[in-house]
Amino acid sequence: MLPKRNILIIILGFTCSNIFSQTLNYDVILLGKKIGSATVVKRDSAGFVRYHLTSQSDAKILGMDKKDDMATSAVFGKDGKMISSDFVNQKNKEHLATKAVWKANKLNIDKDGASSSFGEAATFSSLSLYFAEPHDHQKMFSERLGKFVEIRKESENKYKVSFGDYTAIYTYVSGKIKELQMKDDGGQVVMKLVE
Numbered sequence: 001m002l003p004k005r006n007i008l009i010i011i012l013g014f015t016c017s018n019i020f021s022q023t024l025n026y027d028v029i030l031l032g033k034k035i036g037s038a039t040v041v042k043r044d045s046a047g048f049v050r051y052h053l054t055s056q057s058d059a060k061i062l063g064m065d066k067k068d069d070m071a072t073s074a075v076f077g078k079d080g081k082m083i084s085s086d087f088v089n090q091k092n093k094e095h096l097a098t099k100a101v102w103k104a105n106k107l108n109i110d111k112d113g114a115s116s117s118f119g120e121a122a123t124f125s126s127l128s129l130y131f132a133e134p135h136d137h138q139k140m141f142s143e144r145l146g147k148f149v150e151i152r153k154e155s156e157n158k159y160k161v162s163f164g165d166y167t168a169i170y171t172y173v174s175g176k177i178k179e180l181q182m183k184d185d186g187g188q189v190v191m192k193l194v195e
Contacts, residue, residue, distance in 0.1 A: 020044040024130055024176060026191040028057045035059040036068070038191055040130045047078035051127035057189075067092055072143045074127045082107070082122035085143040098146040109146040118148070133172045134159055 021043045028036035036057025043050045053072040058065065067090075074085040087098040098111040100122075107118040122141035124132075129140065139148045145163070152160045157172040169181040173193075180191040 022131060025194040026055075026180075027194055028055060029190045029192060030057075030059050030187065033059075035189075040127070042131045048083075049076040050074070051076075051125075051130075053127060053130075065092075072127060074125050074143055076123075076128075080123050082125060082141060085122075085125065085127075085141070087143045087146075089144070096144075098144060100141070100143070100146060107141075111146040116146070120148075122148070129159075129170060130177050131175070133157065133175050 021041065023042075024040045026038040026040070027034050028038055036055060036059075038053060038055035040053045041051070043052075051072075051074045053070070055068070055070045057068045060066070070087075070089045072085070072087045075083045077083045081102060082100070083102050085098075085100045087096070089096040096112060098109065100107055100109050102108075102121060105119070107120065107122060109116045109118070124134065124139075125141040126143055134140070134151045134153075139150050140161070141147070142149050149161055149163050154160045154169070159170045159172075161168045161170070164184075166182070166184045168183075170177055171179040171181075176193070177191075178193050182189050182191070
């Protein structure tokens with residue numbers, strides 16, 4: 001008979017072997033100056049993959065304080081399809097929220113109170129991009145926008161996503177985002193991987 005301590009060690013070992021977690025940390029940079037940070041976590045457990053991103057930034061632009069707090073999450077099932085996603089952004093006094101749920105063979109979206117749906121499942125999302133270079137993925141689901149957007153390969157390890165006045169350039173090293181340049185009519189912000 002095994003002592004209780006050995007049984008506990010075996011149970012903990014089995015539990016930990018079924019959970020795999022990766023964390024990436026980024027500096028958020030505006031005009032060459034660090035204005036915040038972001039953390040992205042990928043967790044594999046029992047066949048499900050969970051992503052979570054949190055970021056905070058604070059900058060003075062033209063004498064005005066600009067604060068931005070964001071949290072994004074997504075859960076993918078054993079079949080590789082996204083089960084749900086959640087995006088919340090607090091920009092100064094503006095609150096934005098987008099939720100997506102796969103139900104009844106539809107991806108049901110609620111973006112700031114407006115509903116929509118898609119008849120196709122998401123198998124790749126903007127959070128997935130942090131941990132996997134898109135390669136042959138031609139589109140991804142944006143948790144923030146609540147819709148699918150195209151990904152274009154610009155060059156080796158470099159991809160571009162654009163919609164409206166927004167453009168993002170993803171640069172990869174070893175399958176992870178090394179740098180993300182985001183540009184819109186308000187300027188350009190860069191996220192750089194902290195090594």
